Amino acid sequence: MKNRDWYTSLVSGLLFPLQERFKDHSTVSVRKALEMSQWWKRERLEDLQLLKLRHLLVEAEAHVPYYRRIFAEIGFKAAEVSSLADLARLPLLDKPAIRANTEALKSQKARSLRSFNTGGSSGEPLTFYIGKERVSHDVAAKWRATRWWDVDIGDPEMVVWGSPIELGAQDRLRVLRDRLLRTRLFPAFEMSEQKLDRFLGELRAAPPRMFFGYPSALSHIARHAQARGQRMDDLGIKVAFVTSERLYDEQRQQISKTFGCPVANGYGGRDAGFIAHECPEGGMHITAEDIIVEIVDRQGIPLPCGEAGEIVATHLSTGEFPFIRYRTGDIGILDDGICRCGRGLPLLREIQGRSTDFVVAQDGTVMHGLALIYILRELPQISHFKIIQESLNLIHIWVVSGAKLDREITAKIEEEFKARLGQSVEVLIEETTEIPAEKSGKFRYVISKIAAA
Numbered sequence: 001m002k003n004r005d006w007y008t009s010l011v012s013g014l015l016f017p018l019q020e021r022f023k024d025h026s027t028v029s030v031r032k033a034l035e036m037s038q039w040w041k042r043e044r045l046e047d048l049q050l051l052k053l054r055h056l057l058v059e060a061e062a063h064v065p066y067y068r069r070i071f072a073e074i075g076f077k078a079a080e081v082s083s084l085a086d087l088a089r090l091p092l093l094d095k096p097a098i099r100a101n102t103e104a105l106k107s108q109k110a111r112s113l114r115s116f117n118t119g120g121s122s123g124e125p126l127t128f129y130i131g132k133e134r135v136s137h138d139v140a141a142k143w144r145a146t147r148w149w150d151v152d153i154g155d156p157e158m159v160v161w162g163s164p165i166e167l168g169a170q171d172r173l174r175v176l177r178d179r180l181l182r183t184r185l186f187p188a189f190e191m192s193e194q195k196l197d198r199f200l201g202e203l204r205a206a207p208p209r210m211f212f213g214y215p216s217a218l219s220h221i222a223r224h225a226q227a228r229g230q231r232m233d234d235l236g237i238k239v240a241f242v243t244s245e246r247l248y249d250e251q252r253q254q255i256s257k258t259f260g261c262p263v264a265n266g267y268g269g270r271d272a273g274f275i276a277h278e279c280p281e282g283g284m285h286i287t288a289e290d291i292i293v294e295i296v297d298r299q300g301i302p303l304p305c306g307e308a309g310e311i312v313a314t315h316l317s318t319g320e321f322p323f324i325r326y327r328t329g330d331i332g333i334l335d336d337g338i339c340r341c342g343r344g345l346p347l348l349r350e351i352q353g354r355s356t357d358f359v360v361a362q363d364g365t366v367m368h369g370l371a372l373i374y375i376l377r378e379l380p381q382i383s384h385f386k387i388i389q390e391s392l393n394l395i396h397i398w399v400v401s402g403a404k405l406d407r408e409i410t411a412k413i414e415e416e417f418k419a420r421l422g423q424s425v426e427v428l429i430e431e432t433t434e435i436p437a438e439k440s441g442k443f444r445y446v447i448s449k450i451a452a453a
């Protein structure tokens, strides 16, 4: 690859591989294999999936108490699996099932499990376990997708993130590691005007080659730069990787325009794995070597390509703590087209919404969060806002405005929210100077309005 400086080559070719070997991860060899198989034809990828699926299920039947019991109950014999369609005979795995069976989901052969917690889209915490095989595969898949964009591990990176796991790990080893890998962190939840101004100065003094962060946070920074009249498209930033939230077109345009670089969307999580990533041709490629994606209807029955349904993921490298038919709560569509880039990896056409994109009215109507967002977007007095549906009966709104909102406006907001959600919903409006962070470290809804509006 061109434009790679010697230090990046050193990190990508030596330091990072050494670190991974030290951790007993097979990341480097996995990534090299993935870089070959991404060009395979779909049939060959499916053959690989079937082989790995059968292996995972045989191991689960033999060593994972939860699956041994389930397979026996439904008369499922893992060794007889002969097609990917057999997967649909197994029950879905959701968060309550993991919570209720955490111990029984551990393989009796597991040696390297580490526990993880997520806030989860429902806000309820989930504890699960990840083994080294899985870590290697997830890191390798992310690494491969990074390299699609002509950047590599070791290139200067600015991470705009807020997960307490990341932020809490400021031990010396971590700091040293980040310095070696040339990764810097800007906390996504501390974005006061003052901090943003300082951050823009930092970007100019030492520009990264790539961004990584929440789309809402990166577009917020971009809008701030634009509002300050500061040019950022001449810093040589190659790409902005975004993940963890839905990416709206408006955010993509803002980030791309301000920083003068393409935006690469990634979809996945610590729980489900590195499910899909966008290539420079715009295709959302599924990590098919490691993850089987099904789109299912409300009854859990797989839907054909082109139909929208819930995304269900089976992670094929989770022998030590299987994720088989895991419900993500997200909505998507499978695409049987071929991407212009020529990779055989199948495509996830559209992430129509994360479950956090939806709100539920008191009468049970599920509606897109935009229904509420539009109400606030139309008000010129409000510059930023955040909406959290705490329960069917309580909606919490934080607003940042230039001047104190008068009674007329707050009454109007309340009226419009009630019209959509139900008349007895309590609408709590809090005026603030800074949008508060959530304990879970994940936004439910942080929407900033275009500064130019």
Ligand SMILES: [Zn+2]
Pocket (backbone or CB within 6 Å): 279, 280, 281, 282, 283, 285, 339, 340, 341, 342, 343
């Ligand atoms: Zn592609």
